[in-house]
Amino acid sequence: VRTELRAREILPPTLxxxxxxxxxxxxxAPGTASDLLRLAPxxxxxxxxxxxxxxLSRTLAGEAEGGGLxxxxxxxxxxxxxFVGKWLASWGHAVLVGWxxxxxxxxxxxxxxxxxxxxxxxxxxxxxxxxxxxxxVLVSGAALTAxxxxxxxxxxxxxxxxxxxxxxxxxxxxxxxxxxxxxAAPSTSGALLLIGAYALxxxxxxxxxxxxxxxxx
Amino acid sequence: MIQEKKMNLRPLxxxxxxxxxxxxxxSMYVVFFRSPEERVMGERIRILYVHVGAAWVAYLSYGVTxxxxxxxxxxxxxxxxxxxxxxxxxxxxxxxxxxxSGSLWARSVNGWWxxxxxxxxxxxLILWFLYVGYLILRRALDGEARAAVSxxxxxxxxxxAVLNHFATLLFRTYHPESIMGRPDGPAADDxxxxxxxxxxxxxxxxxxxxxxxxLRLSQVRDLVASVRAGVVSD
Numbered sequence: 001v002r003t004e005l006r007a008r009e010i011l012p013p014t015l016x017x018x019x020x021x022x023x024x025x026x027x028x029a030p031g032t033a034s035d036l037l038r039l040a041p042x043x044x045x046x047x048x049x050x051x052x053x054x055x056l057s058r059t060l061a062g063e064a065e066g067g068g069l070x071x072x073x074x075x076x077x078x079x080x081x082x083f084v085g086k087w088l089a090s091w092g093h094a095v096l097v098g099w100x101x102x103x104x105x106x107x108x109x110x111x112x113x114x115x116x117x118x119x120x121x122x123x124x125x126x127x128x129x130x131x132x133x134x135x136x137v138l139v140s141g142a143a144l145t146a147x148x149x150x151x152x153x154x155x156x157x158x159x160x161x162x163x164x165x166x167x168x169x170x171x172x173x174x175x176x177x178x179x180x181x182x183x184a185a186p187s188t189s190g191a192l193l194l195i196g197a198y199a200l201x202x203x204x205x206x207x208x209x210x211x212x213x214x215x216x217x
Numbered sequence: 218m219i220q221e222k223k224m225n226l227r228p229l230x231x232x233x234x235x236x237x238x239x240x241x242x243x244s245m246y247v248v249f250f251r252s253p254e255e256r257v258m259g260e261r262i263r264i265l266y267v268h269v270g271a272a273w274v275a276y277l278s279y280g281v282t283x284x285x286x287x288x289x290x291x292x293x294x295x296x297x298x299x300x301x302x303x304x305x306x307x308x309x310x311x312x313x314x315x316x317x318s319g320s321l322w323a324r325s326v327n328g329w330w331x332x333x334x335x336x337x338x339x340x341x342l343i344l345w346f347l348y349v350g351y352l353i354l355r356r357a358l359d360g361e362a363r364a365a366v367s368x369x370x371x372x373x374x375x376x377x378a379v380l381n382h383f384a385t386l387l388f389r390t391y392h393p394e395s396i397m398g399r400p401d402g403p404a405a406d407d408x409x410x411x412x413x414x415x416x417x418x419x420x421x422x423x424x425x426x427x428x429x430x431x432l433r434l435s436q437v438r439d440l441v442a443s444v445r446a447g448v449v450s451d
Contacts, residue, residue: 138373142366146357155353156370159346162339163381190387194380201376209369212290216362 009062010055015097018051022105033110040109041173042165048101048125049132049161052094056136057153059090060144069217079211083137087206090133098125106176113176120175124195128168131199135160138206141213164198167191219361221295226433233426240419244412252412261325266412268318270420271311272341278308278424279344282351283375286368295439296432298364301371302355303431305348307424312345340382347374 025043029036063069072082099122106113113121139157143149171191248266285301288294319338320330332338351374355367 135373135377139370142354142370142373143357145362145366146354148357152350152354152357156350159343159350159374160377162343162346163377163384166381166384167387187387194384194387198376198380201380202373205373205376209290209372212365212369216365 010058010093011096014051014055014093015100017054018047018097018101019104021047021050022101022108026108036109037111037178038173040105040111041169041176041178043109044098044101044105044125044172045128045165045169047105048094048098048129049158049165051097051101052090052129052132053136053154053157055093055097056090056133056157057140057143057150059086059137060140061149064144064217073214073217079214080207082214083141083206083210086137086141087134087203090137091130094129094133095126098122098129111176111178117175117177121172124168124171124175124192127192127199128164128195131195131202132161132164134199134202134206138202138210138213141210141217144213144217160202164195167194171195219293219295219298219364224296226429226436230426230429230433233422233429237419237422237426240415240422244415244419247408247412247415252408261322262409264318264322264325266416268315268322269413270416271314271318272337273417274420274424275308275311275315275341275344277421278304278311278428279348279375279378281428282308282348282371286371289364289368290372295364298368299432299435300428301368302352303428303435305351305371306431307427309345309348309352311420311424312341312348315341316345337382340378343378343381347378350374 022043025039025046026036029039029043060069063072073079102118102121102125105111106118136153136157139160140149140153143152143156146152168191171188174188174191244266248263252262252266254260254262281304282301285297285299285304289297289301316338319341323332324330351367351371354370355363358366
């Protein structure tokens with residue numbers, strides 16, 4: 001029940017924030033339809049990454065303020081297991097937001113994907129969010145004891161988004177039928193490999209390093 | 218509990234100071250008086266001696282920061298936390314020099330300040346953000362938590378930098394080919410190579426010296442703080 005309450009607290013603002021990002025970027029972009037089309041995959045990912053940061057910085061902070069975190073950490077539960085729990089919950093939230101965002105971007109930016117392309121994009125969203133939320137839970141845990149942690153989480157987390165946003169936007173664009181990008185030939189399998197490696201590395205790293213962060217909290 | 222092995226760093230600092238001053242003098246001489254103008258770049262080749270040296274030590278210093286962080290988590294020895302922090306501080310300075318000198322060079326030779334399709338430009342930029350975030354985090358933390366938490370963040374940044382490099386390499390590629398790293402030997406005149414090697418050596422020695430001095434400063438600072446705390450509590 002508590003998790004569900006938290007979800008209700010986190011999901012609506014995250015979703016609205018991400019939608020606003022989609023609208024703002026669309027408004028700021030040069031107007032022709034083909035420009036918007038090429039921009040769309042990047043817009044989806046930027047909005048999703050920025051939006052999910054709101055929830056990520058809340059996952060641990062909310063519990064810490066309520067005093068629940070001290071209880072969780074005092075329990076004999078393995079610290080790595082606590083990380084996995086937090087990560088799965090954040091992943092679920094982010095994927096949900098991403099899946100709600102995807103049709104909106106498709107409609108507003110006039111994409112015209114096939115059904116299989118749309119489903120593939122949804123799968124890429126899920127895969128990309130796996131690594132991103134793992135990094136996010138680790139970093140928001142690190143910022144937990146810091147002063148001004150709301151400001152620290154984005155500063156620490158967005159550099160980690162740099163290696164994700166390029167292959168993610170590239171792969172999403174490819175399956176949605178957008179010839180996005182610069183120069184070099186598109187390589188969707190390479191992009192998927194990078195997104196998968198990112199997810200694997202940050203889940204393992206989070207599992208191994210989160211205990212140090214939890215001990216310091 | 219965090220502990221610390223006491224080390225006297227003064228003799229090391231002296232040797233490194235002497236070595237870096239000699240190497241800097243030699244490298245300045247070769248760079249400005251011996252190295253000829255390059256065929257295409259002309260005088261602007263000299264910017265590269267500053268740029269390549271700074272970039273090499275900037276990458277090195279991030280490696281040292283991550284290594285120091287990992288050693289701290291394994292050993293719980295304050296010394297390694299100091300190494301990580303000191304290296305990150307010089308890393309920010311060197312990364313800034315790398316970005317600015319590279320940008321200036323590219324503008325003067327190619328007519329642009331920045332390109333999004335260059336893996337090494339992007340690697341340097343992401344390193345800059347990682348270093349700066351790490352230092353901001355350290356300022357926002359106190360006491361026992363600072364060393365452990367900032368160590369985690371330093372390690373977490375490393376795969377991002379590596380993956381970012383591969384991502385740009387995969388999709389966008391532009392950087393002047395490495396002069397030194399070609400399989401059939403360096404593609405440049407001996408004088409250029411010597412000037413470059415000397416400037417790399419000078420930068421490395423200078424980095425080592427400044428790192429040790431920064432370590433000593435942070436030891437003294439903590440000593441002063443603990444003495445002060447002792448006075449207050451008495």
